Amino acid sequence: MRPTIGPFPVTRLRRTRRTPGLRALVAENTLSVGDLIWPVFVRSGDNIEEPIPSMPGVVRRSVDRVVEAAREAADLGIPAICLFPYTDAAGRTADCAEAWNPDNLSNRATRAIKSAVPQIAVMTDVALDPYSDTGHDGFVRNGDIVNDETVEALVKQALAQAEAGVDIIGPSDMMDGRIGAIRTALEDAGHNDIVLLSYAAKYASAFYGPFRDAVGASGALKGDKRTYQMDAANADEAMRLIERDLSEGADMVMVKPGMPYLDICRRAKDMFGAPTLAYQVSGEYAMIMAAAQNGWIDGDRAMAESLMAFKRAGCDGILTYFAPAMARLLSA
Ligand code: PBG
Numbered sequence: 001m002r003p004t005i006g007p008f009p010v011t012r013l014r015r016t017r018r019t020p021g022l023r024a025l026v027a028e029n030t031l032s033v034g035d036l037i038w039p040v041f042v043r044s045g046d047n048i049e050e051p052i053p054s055m056p057g058v059v060r061r062s063v064d065r066v067v068e069a070a071r072e073a074a075d076l077g078i079p080a081i082c083l084f085p086y087t088d089a090a091g092r093t094a095d096c097a098e099a100w101n102p103d104n105l106s107n108r109a110t111r112a113i114k115s116a117v118p119q120i121a122v123m124t125d126v127a128l129d130p131y132s133d134t135g136h137d138g139f140v141r142n143g144d145i146v147n148d149e150t151v152e153a154l155v156k157q158a159l160a161q162a163e164a165g166v167d168i169i170g171p172s173d174m175m176d177g178r179i180g181a182i183r184t185a186l187e188d189a190g191h192n193d194i195v196l197l198s199y200a201a202k203y204a205s206a207f208y209g210p211f212r213d214a215v216g217a218s219g220a221l222k223g224d225k226r227t228y229q230m231d232a233a234n235a236d237e238a239m240r241l242i243e244r245d246l247s248e249g250a251d252m253v254m255v256k257p258g259m260p261y262l263d264i265c266r267r268a269k270d271m272f273g274a275p276t277l278a279y280q281v282s283g284e285y286a287m288i289m290a291a292a293q294n295g296w297i298d299g300d301r302a303m304a305e306s307l308m309a310f311k312r313a314g315c316d317g318i319l320t321y322f323a324p325a326m327a328r329l330l331s332a
Helices: 013-017 020-026 063-076 105-116 147-164 178-188 206-214 236-248 259-272 282-293 299-312 323-331
Strands: 036-043 049-051 059-062 080-085 121-126 168-171 195-202 252-256 276-280 317-320
Touching: 013 020, 036 063, 036 105, 036 323, 059 063, 063 080, 063 105, 063 323, 080 105, 080 168, 105 121, 105 147, 121 147, 147 168, 147 178, 168 178, 178 195, 178 236, 195 236, 195 259, 206 282, 236 252, 236 259, 252 259, 259 276, 259 299, 276 299, 282 299, 299 317, 299 323
Parallel strands: 036 059, 036 080, 036 317, 080 121, 121 168, 168 195, 195 252, 252 276, 276 317
Antiparallel strands: 049 059
């Protein structure tokens, strides 16, 4: 069903662009604060906010400061906050046992937020990389990232997060079969209502660089993640991954990174109609901030335009380090 386009001058498409009011009237998409999830970095200590040089404006916060950040986010109307722990070298071991420690940083932060700011949804990351001495998302055996043994550990990690009270669990590890295994374990343990947000189409990307600085994994990572994260050349494979994860019990699916993969977002939304999110990752944030700090682009406008692009591509929500800045701009 195509609208009829008359010949010029019967049709002048500029008519509906003439004033802000007319433009608002014909806007096909809207970006609102309810679309945003804010990723935050958690570190040990008290009363600490430590800058991350490759992510201007982003800090690692001690748990007490994360609670304050959660309160600020809730006051802005941001519906969810996503926790990423920074683990120092001592917390990174071959057995990754810290990942399912009920009192690890992520679980302590979850409990603290849920008791002080219960209205904000807490999301956590399932993957072994913050706790592994190799920086990989799974166990390494003879140089290979082993799948099935890793899935058993991911299940333990997810159960510990569930016990701590998270609302959304986001497996970002890209092992096969982990969504089904985690879903079954959650159901068996009586955690029937936890949302599984699968990082279903996660690409092996250069755009994760600043994140790895932020969580202390840059120095640790040996090799790359190409045997489990996707090849940038592939799009059909992303649809197979998303279909597989939805069938195993994912409630929402994610495409990651965001801006270079908007075609994947659109195809996923059109094909499955499931809640579809994108992660505007650290490198995307860093690029916009670096250009803005140099005066090369208008940072606020680039932020807003980039986030609207996700909505236009069919995304229901966006994980973005811009969440509080965008929320403030939207309410200005
Ligand atoms: C790791 C994980 C990564 C990100 C989120 N979870 C990095 C990676 O896969 O190496 C990247 C997020 C970002 O770059 O902002 N499981």
